[in-house]
Amino acid sequence: MQLFDHHVHTRYSACCHERYDLREIAMAHDRLGFPYSCVSDHVHSGRDGGFVAEHQRVRAGLAAGGFEKPVLVGVEASIVDFEGHLPLGGVEGQPDFVLCSDHWIGDTGITMSDLQGSARRVRAMHDADPHALKALYADVARMYVKAITRHDVDVLAHPFDTFMRASNFDKALLDAFGPVCEACQAAGVAVEVNNQSVKRQMELFSRTRPLHADCLPAPEFYTRLFKVAAGYDVLFSTGSDAHVARDIGDLRRSRQFIEALGIPERRFLSFDGRTRPGG
Ligand SMILES: [Zn+2]
Numbered sequence: 001m002q003l004f005d006h007h008v009h010t011r012y013s014a015c016c017h018e019r020y021d022l023r024e025i026a027m028a029h030d031r032l033g034f035p036y037s038c039v040s041d042h043v044h045s046g047r048d049g050g051f052v053a054e055h056q057r058v059r060a061g062l063a064a065g066g067f068e069k070p071v072l073v074g075v076e077a078s079i080v081d082f083e084g085h086l087p088l089g090g091v092e093g094q095p096d097f098v099l100c101s102d103h104w105i106g107d108t109g110i111t112m113s114d115l116q117g118s119a120r121r122v123r124a125m126h127d128a129d130p131h132a133l134k135a136l137y138a139d140v141a142r143m144y145v146k147a148i149t150r151h152d153v154d155v156l157a158h159p160f161d162t163f164m165r166a167s168n169f170d171k172a173l174l175d176a177f178g179p180v181c182e183a184c185q186a187a188g189v190a191v192e193v194n195n196q197s198v199k200r201q202m203e204l205f206s207r208t209r210p211l212h213a214d215c216l217p218a219p220e221f222y223t224r225l226f227k228v229a230a231g232y233d234v235l236f237s238t239g240s241d242a243h244v245a246r247d248i249g250d251l252r253r254s255r256q257f258i259e260a261l262g263i264p265e266r267r268f269l270s271f272d273g274r275t276r277p278g279g
Pocket residue numbers: 076101103157158
């Protein structure tokens with residue numbers, strides 16, 4: 001099965017601590033046999049996105065040097081609020097594709113930058129106000145729907161990862177995901193199978209005690225989440241979400257997960273049709 005790496009970071013993403021750039025990504029993807037290469041650095045705020053023009057310059061240099069495979073310059077745009085806004089105002093030039101994802105949940109204080117604090121907040125809601133928690137899940141689902149319908153988005157990246165990073169594998173999130181998948185189906189937006197998320201959910205978190213009795217074990221939650229998506233006519237997208245050079249193009253865990261779920265190759269997003277040599 002031919003999979004593609006649509007999600008890769010470089011030193012332009014603050015969380016990436018190695019100094020490689022698009023040149024190394026293109027070389028790594030080429031070496032691994034991918035038919036085209038992609039890069040997708042973070043756009044967390046309107047101040048981010050100058051890197052798109054820089055990547056495009058590197059791409060032009062690669063083409064001028066005889067590199068023949070297509071290279072796509074995308075962005076991973078954070079969903080900044082419950083209205084689903086993406087902070088694309090600072091992006092210089094036209095990205096070839098847009099991933100959107102949550103790294104924090106509105107102004108709730110539930111955020112990837114404070115996982116322990118986020119876990120405490122969510123656990124307190126489980127105990128004190130489960131109705132408010134379910135309402136929050138519905139708000140997050142609506143946030144995704146707004147993000148993908150109000151913006152020109154190609155992929156919903158790592159859905160519910162902020163909750164999952166905080167060890168919240170609540171069954172009720174599975175119900176909230178249906179309407180999101182319906183919207184992805186209608187808008188032609190692919191749902192991402194993120195290699196880092198698969199690794200965390202299926203392996204690293206497999207022995208993690210879920211946050212609360214309402215939660216499932218991490219692997220079961222993640223498997224059921226993607227069974228929900230598979231029940232809709234949505235495409236899937238794969239990505240290494242590499243933040244270090246050795247992870248570029250590594251889709252091994254995603255591949256195992258996809259094969260176990262039996263999702264066929266034709267259901268995976270390919271940018272082959274929109275690429276041109278050197279561009
Ligand atoms: Zn992300």
